[in-house]
Amino acid sequence: MPAPAEFLRYVDSQSDAFIGRLSDAVSIASISGDAAYRPKVVEMSNWLNAELQAVGVTTKQVDLGTHVMDGETLPIPPAILGRIGEDRTKKTVLVYGHFDVQPASKSDGWDTDPFVLTKHEDGRLIGRGSTDDKGPIMGWVNVLQWHHETQTPLPVNLVFCFEGMEEMDSEGLDDLVVRERDEWFKGVDCVCISDNYWLNTRTPALTYGLRGLVYFRLSISGPGRDLHSGVFGRTVHEPMTDLISLMSRLVDQSGNILIPGVDDMIGPAGAEELALYEKLDYSIDDVESAAGGKIALSDDKATVLMGRMRLPSLSLHGIEGAFAGPGAKTVIPAKVGGKFSIRLVPPQTPTAVEKLVRTYIDSEFAKLGTKNTMQLELLNDARPWVADWKHWNYEAAKTATEAIYKQTPDLMREGGSIPVTLTFAETLNVNVLLLPMGRGDDGAHSTNEKIDTSNYIEGTKLLGTYLYEVAVHAIA
Amino acid sequence: MPAPAEFLRYVDSQSDAFIGRLSDAVSIASISGDAAYRPKVVEMSNWLNAELQAVGVTTKQVDLGTHVMDGETLPIPPAILGRIGEDRTKKTVLVYGHFDVQPASKSDGWDTDPFVLTKHEDGRLIGRGSTDDKGPIMGWVNVLQWHHETQTPLPVNLVFCFEGMEEMDSEGLDDLVVRERDEWFKGVDCVCISDNYWLNTRTPALTYGLRGLVYFRLSISGPGRDLHSGVFGRTVHEPMTDLISLMSRLVDQSGNILIPGVDDMIGPAGAEELALYEKLDYSIDDVESAAGGKIALSDDKATVLMGRMRLPSLSLHGIEGAFAGPGAKTVIPAKVGGKFSIRLVPPQTPTAVEKLVRTYIDSEFAKLGTKNTMQLELLNDARPWVADWKHWNYEAAKTATEAIYKQTPDLMREGGSIPVTLTFAETLNVNVLLLPMGRGDDGAHSTNEKIDTSNYIEGTKLLGTYLYEVAVHAIA
Numbered sequence: 001m002p003a004p005a006e007f008l009r010y011v012d013s014q015s016d017a018f019i020g021r022l023s024d025a026v027s028i029a030s031i032s033g034d035a036a037y038r039p040k041v042v043e044m045s046n047w048l049n050a051e052l053q054a055v056g057v058t059t060k061q062v063d064l065g066t067h068v069m070d071g072e073t074l075p076i077p078p079a080i081l082g083r084i085g086e087d088r089t090k091k092t093v094l095v096y097g098h099f100d101v102q103p104a105s106k107s108d109g110w111d112t113d114p115f116v117l118t119k120h121e122d123g124r125l126i127g128r129g130s131t132d133d134k135g136p137i138m139g140w141v142n143v144l145q146w147h148h149e150t151q152t153p154l155p156v157n158l159v160f161c162f163e164g165m166e167e168m169d170s171e172g173l174d175d176l177v178v179r180e181r182d183e184w185f186k187g188v189d190c191v192c193i194s195d196n197y198w199l200n201t202r203t204p205a206l207t208y209g210l211r212g213l214v215y216f217r218l219s220i221s222g223p224g225r226d227l228h229s230g231v232f233g234r235t236v237h238e239p240m241t242d243l244i245s246l247m248s249r250l251v252d253q254s255g256n257i258l259i260p261g262v263d264d265m266i267g268p269a270g271a272e273e274l275a276l277y278e279k280l281d282y283s284i285d286d287v288e289s290a291a292g293g294k295i296a297l298s299d300d301k302a303t304v305l306m307g308r309m310r311l312p313s314l315s316l317h318g319i320e321g322a323f324a325g326p327g328a329k330t331v332i333p334a335k336v337g338g339k340f341s342i343r344l345v346p347p348q349t350p351t352a353v354e355k356l357v358r359t360y361i362d363s364e365f366a367k368l369g370t371k372n373t374m375q376l377e378l379l380n381d382a383r384p385w386v387a388d389w390k391h392w393n394y395e396a397a398k399t400a401t402e403a404i405y406k407q408t409p410d411l412m413r414e415g416g417s418i419p420v421t422l423t424f425a426e427t428l429n430v431n432v433l434l435l436p437m438g439r440g441d442d443g444a445h446s447t448n449e450k451i452d453t454s455n456y457i458e459g460t461k462l463l464g465t466y467l468y469e470v471a472v473h474a475i476a
Numbered sequence: 477m478p479a480p481a482e483f484l485r486y487v488d489s490q491s492d493a494f495i496g497r498l499s500d501a502v503s504i505a506s507i508s509g510d511a512a513y514r515p516k517v518v519e520m521s522n523w524l525n526a527e528l529q530a531v532g533v534t535t536k537q538v539d540l541g542t543h544v545m546d547g548e549t550l551p552i553p554p555a556i557l558g559r560i561g562e563d564r565t566k567k568t569v570l571v572y573g574h575f576d577v578q579p580a581s582k583s584d585g586w587d588t589d590p591f592v593l594t595k596h597e598d599g600r601l602i603g604r605g606s607t608d609d610k611g612p613i614m615g616w617v618n619v620l621q622w623h624h625e626t627q628t629p630l631p632v633n634l635v636f637c638f639e640g641m642e643e644m645d646s647e648g649l650d651d652l653v654v655r656e657r658d659e660w661f662k663g664v665d666c667v668c669i670s671d672n673y674w675l676n677t678r679t680p681a682l683t684y685g686l687r688g689l690v691y692f693r694l695s696i697s698g699p700g701r702d703l704h705s706g707v708f709g710r711t712v713h714e715p716m717t718d719l720i721s722l723m724s725r726l727v728d729q730s731g732n733i734l735i736p737g738v739d740d741m742i743g744p745a746g747a748e749e750l751a752l753y754e755k756l757d758y759s760i761d762d763v764e765s766a767a768g769g770k771i772a773l774s775d776d777k778a779t780v781l782m783g784r785m786r787l788p789s790l791s792l793h794g795i796e797g798a799f800a801g802p803g804a805k806t807v808i809p810a811k812v813g814g815k816f817s818i819r820l821v822p823p824q825t826p827t828a829v830e831k832l833v834r835t836y837i838d839s840e841f842a843k844l845g846t847k848n849t850m851q852l853e854l855l856n857d858a859r860p861w862v863a864d865w866k867h868w869n870y871e872a873a874k875t876a877t878e879a880i881y882k883q884t885p886d887l888m889r890e891g892g893s894i895p896v897t898l899t900f901a902e903t904l905n906v907n908v909l910l911l912p913m914g915r916g917d918d919g920a921h922s923t924n925e926k927i928d929t930s931n932y933i934e935g936t937k938l939l940g941t942y943l944y945e946v947a948v949h950a951i952a
Binding site: 004066182211213214219221222223224225227228229230231232233234235236237238240241242244245247248251252253255256286287290291292293294295296297304305308311312313314315316317318319320321322324326327328329330331332333334336341343355368369370371372379380414415416417 | 570582604611612677687689691697698699700701703704705706707708709711712713714717718720721723724727728729730731735764765766768769770771772773780781783784787788790791792793794795798799801803804806807808809810815817819827844845846847848855857890891892893938942
């Protein structure tokens with residue numbers, strides 16, 4: 001069941017008004033990570049709540065209590081739960097989005113005021129939150145506007161969950177989802193999250209997998225204070241010598257993880273899966289262009305894409321406590337903490353991989369024969385996720401994408417983590433679809449964040465069409 | 477020829493006045509490394525110049541031009557050249573000191589105002605510059621005061637060179653020494669520098685050697701910008717992986733330098749030299765107590781002391797450009813610069829060792845098979861120095877120390893570098909003696925820097941007595 005042609009025409013005709021709506025949203029600097037802007041996130045919650053009500057959504061703003069940031073206790077901005085449609089013969093789709101944004105200021109290097117949506121002549125709509133994640137949220141409101149104005153019943157029931165703390169680890173959201181599982185979210189059949197990006201700038205995409213994460217700090221200490229390398233060099237066990245030696249034993253130059261058992265948890269790709277990677281509209285040139293250097297680990301496209309999407313990876317991020325400034329300081333740092341993380345893929349779990357890491361580090365540390373002491377801390381973890389991409393939720397999105405974009409979407413997995421995905425998948429136990437609106441070069445957390453006008457407008461059509469296709473595919 | 481008993485009694489009787497002089501010197505916050513305090517260094521130069529003239533020294537303040545610090549062009553504070561005595565039958569001793577100090581403020585953790593000399597009941601005179609290097613300079617002025625007041629001719633001619641930029645790499649000093657070699661410094665027979673510390677807190681010391689230094693930044697770059705480890709992990713060559721691998725190949729856990737040829741340049745210690753280390757009043761406990769941890773590389777005292785004094789050492793200081801903050805940032809840094817340095821001992825030279833390092837790093841980098849690029853920069857270098865400790869200059873200092881302290885001084889080499897030592901040794905081609913006044917725990921560059929009253933007062937006697945012993949030993 002394609003979306004009504006009248007709806008699609010309406011979206012085109014309302015383009016300026018829809019951009020105006022996004023402009024209003026961007027103008028509220030709802031930066032969740034800066035205490036000074038916290039009232040703006042609350043204002044944004046109120047503004048969005050009113051927008052939803054104006055297009056017929058029943059809402060409630062939910063107080064999520066307080067949290068501590070930089071030693072200050074702050075109120076968590078209220079989340080918004082919404083519902084429209086109660087037809088028990090229809091499927092119920094839960095839509096998630098977040099109305100908070102990353103920090104931004106002109107002095108970071110923006111060409112324009114980040115909180116004034118600026119339309120470039122090439123079609124880019126530039127502003128903080130334009131693509132992450134206000135554009136997609138406004139897309140949903142745009143869809144509802146037509147149905148509300150024309151009194152057209154939606155093809156599905158919709159449940160909304162919009163939060164204002166996504167850029168702050170979604171503080172409070174997990175509890176909310178658990179609490180509302182059998183209340184507000186009761187009867188949800190599938191989830192749709194539009195909060196990531198196409199692989200490239202030309203091909204729409206559906207995302208069915210995310211890597212998980214274990215992030216460690218490997219600390220070595222020994223001296224009671226920082227020492228002078230002239231006075232103590234070659235008299236004591238230096239923590240940096242031990243740490244660098246251990247860090248060098250984690251991953252090789254080809255990206256292979258040297259911790260026994262970690263890579264072994266992943267089986268080879270079957271023919272059907274391999275075909276997915278070979279079909280993706282993404283080349284080695286795309287990878288290297290995005291990285292800004294001719295540094296791909298392989299000349300084989302599927303190998304490189306599988307390195308990102310279906311294999312674990314280990315990165316060394318840096319060292320806390322060592323000398324990091326410019327110049328030539330002759331210090332022997334007393335305590336150094338090496339930061340490294342492993343991206344996980346199913347069937348890996350943070351618990352299983354952490355155990356392998358601990359066993360290996362303990363064993364390698366013992367081999368050093370140093371008198372320094374070692375501590376390994378898990379700073380962060382997230383489970384990996386892979387959805388069934390043959391589910392009707394994905395089929396609906398694929399058909400909708402083909403209808404709007406006349407292209408088969410890339411069926412891809414993200415290398416990074418989007419924790420809320422796990423929250424919904426595991427708490428509600430339904431299929432979750434990541435349906436990106438923006439392009440791979442939108443610069444979500446960077447300066448000059450943008451969404452292209454065509455992505456915003458066609459994306460609005462896509463979201464609406466997807467709902468109609470869900471109604472069809474779910475029955476099939 | 478011991479110093480006159482009258483002189484020694486005078487020093488004791490003038491203890492309060494001498495502490496008052498040091499207090500006046502400390503009260504001028506002559507921080508050379510902070511542009512805002514530069515006028516204070518000039519004020520200090522003027523104050524010291526007047527002090528020297530008041531005790532009979534002919535002086536000239538020398539303009540050393542300007543230098544650039546943090547992008548600002550600043551005048552270098554005038555150095556002071558002094559001369560007293562022109563008797564061609566006497567030896568001429570050049571005395572060096574510096575009247576600038578390290579930064580200090582109460583907020584750094586000082587218990588008292590760093591620029592108010594505070595006498596603790598245990599005898600410590602606490603204040604910035606008390607031991608580094610205003611105490612020793614005031615010691616010389618104290619010596620001159622008695623000779624001036626009593627019209628007693630000095631046993632040697634004295635030439636002074638006091639600078640106000642020692643804490644800023646002695647900017648301008650090398651040129652001055654070269655310029656004055658055949659002018660103000662003509663006829664100098666030996667040099668005495670009191671600007672280092674005893675090995676411990678109980679035994680006076682003479683220092684006859686310093687290690688040199690080569691300090692490197694090993695940079696690896698590849699990506700055009702910092703990358704997200706989720707998106708790029710296991711798709712590209714990560715600079716940190718390459719850097720950590722190279723840094724792990726430089727030194728082992730026992731302190732052995734893995735760069736072929738570097739350790740090999742040093743022959744084993746002969747019996748006479750070995751005896752020097754065994755005689756030093758410094759135990760493994762002292763090393764570990766100074767380091768603040770039970771982390772000595774060996775249980776053998778001579779081994780540990782030789783590691784500091786007669787062997788090269790390689791320390792890994794840190795990484796510029798990597799993630800160094802707290803928390804769990806999932807970044808793949810685009811360009812990282814590993815800092816490491818090698819302390820050198822004769823016959824090593826920076827040039828010879830740099831060549832070995834470059835050859836090794838080039839070869840190891842090639843083995844990595846990475847597509848990233850590598851750059852090795854020498855950020856700093858200093859030649860090592862060892863003086864003839866059987867020279868009359870040392871014999872004089874040894875006899876003087878025994879006369880004042882009733883102890884044989886530790887004959888030691890420093891693990892660090894004092895570049896001015898090289899400047900004088902190589903430019904004037906005479907024996908240089910390092911004759912420390914303060915103790916090993918004075919905390920020269922730390923909070924609560926102090927000199928003990930007894931070190932200051934007995935040290936004043938020592939400096940005076942040394943001059944008398946030079947007069948005798950030089951003839952013998």
